[in-house]
Amino acid sequence: MDTEILSRIQFAFTIAFHYIYPPLSIGLGLILVIMEGMYLKTGKKIYEDMTRFWIKIFALIFGLGVATGIIMEFEFGTNWATYSKYVGDIFGSALAAEGIFAFALESGFLSILLFGWKRVSPKVHFFSALMVFLGSLFSAVWIVVANSWQQTPSGYHIVGEGLNARAEITDFWAMVFNPSSVERLLHVWVGAFLAGAFLVMSVNAYYIF
Secondary structure (H helix, E strand, O other), X not given: OOHHHHHHHHHHHHHHXXXXXXXXXXXXXXXXXXXXXXXXXXXXXXXXXXXXXXXXXXXXXXXXXXXXXXXXXXXXXXXXXXXXXXXXXXXXXXXXXXXXXXXXXXXXXXXXXXXXXXXXOHHHHHHHHHHXXXXXXXXXXXXXXXXXXXHOOOOEEEEOOHHHOEEEEOOHHHHHOOOOHHHHHHHHHHHHHHHHHHHHHHHHHHHXX
């Protein structure tokens, strides 16, 4: 096998393994918000116990998603260096936005969600759960934008020629709302909610039966 095929196999394995976890964190994040919201509304301890149990699972899923995602991003440069150089100004900007606006929000409030039960008020703790969930949603937005732009590119032009050619953004919002991004994003969100729901149902079924 040549280098290209080996690069494809390595990247396919990495991204296939990685993509299990972000959708689960989105779906489970929504369920955590619902569970803790029900605890605040009713005061029933069963909802607190459910939230505490699933927060541990969420933290594990989040950690695996981060670890595999970092490897995947390095592979953009190691496996597809020429492509990354060519579209890095556009593709890289979406990935950077995901890290700045989404991952930072999600990971920042995750510490409160995990360790803040007796350190912050119940409302603040619920707010942290909500922010973690929103962070995961925003993360999906920018990743889908980056992926969709590769399939239906818009809002850019080519600068330079030959080996020095590269793509530059001419219209940021045209890049974000490229022809396939909204449809793909809705698909990802719905799929993530279903994945989280089936995860919770499957574990509950195991304990029940």
